[in-house]
Amino acid sequence: MPEVTLTRITLTFDNGPEPLVTPSVLDCLARHKIQATFFVMGRKVVTPEGPALVRRASAAGHWIGNHTFSHAAPLGRLDRAAALAEFEQAEQALSALNPAGFAQPHRLFRPPGSGQLGKHLLQPVIVEKLQEGRYTCVLWNSVPGDFRDPEGWLHRAIADCQSRDWTLLVLHDLPNGAMAHLDEFLSRMQASGYEFRQEFPPDCVPIVDGQVVLPLDPYWNG
Numbered sequence: 001m002p003e004v005t006l007t008r009i010t011l012t013f014d015n016g017p018e019p020l021v022t023p024s025v026l027d028c029l030a031r032h033k034i035q036a037t038f039f040v041m042g043r044k045v046v047t048p049e050g051p052a053l054v055r056r057a058s059a060a061g062h063w064i065g066n067h068t069f070s071h072a073a074p075l076g077r078l079d080r081a082a083a084l085a086e087f088e089q090a091e092q093a094l095s096a097l098n099p100a101g102f103a104q105p106h107r108l109f110r111p112p113g114s115g116q117l118g119k120h121l122l123q124p125v126i127v128e129k130l131q132e133g134r135y136t137c138v139l140w141n142s143v144p145g146d147f148r149d150p151e152g153w154l155h156r157a158i159a160d161c162q163s164r165d166w167t168l169l170v171l172h173d174l175p176n177g178a179m180a181h182l183d184e185f186l187s188r189m190q191a192s193g194y195e196f197r198q199e200f201p202p203d204c205v206p207i208v209d210g211q212v213v214l215p216l217d218p219y220w221n222g
């Protein structure tokens, strides 16, 4: 008998929370019984609507991660003090919301990348912070471009998922209309037998609980 290969997908939603989009993304994930991770921006967490949205996502079993405060630029392109402020202000926004920490197995961080992996993602002071704080640093292997192409991302996402055993998709809960297609995407992939996992593919996670487990050379000039 041929071996059955489970083909897996992990969903992440970056750059929110957004009051006009995040609730419908959460509704959609609940309908499909899928758990995901929301990499939130600190400056949106501290808006009047932000705390309730983050709490709702966490209460539904989704994981929450730091995605910097203002997402102004990849951290490797900022000076040391500015990079540190981006990281720490986002952390303060999240810990003010939930001083005891979120009910999830890892403290999560994702660096902004402008859609691309590369040496612009990290810098030494950020790696130190991730190690000290026992963070897990989550990268990705698919950016289908929902933020710039609200219609076409669906087909690129499907093609990406077909091209590898375990796809870690970066999507965005932003108000540009792209998430109107989330339900169709999830329905199609579930009907095709894909398995949605909340865990991350190990080759996308160079730092786990503060331990550097993959070479960082591709991600910094450290």
Ligand SMILES: [Zn+2]
Residues within 6 Å of the ligand: 014, 015, 067, 071, 112, 113
């Ligand atoms: Zn982002």
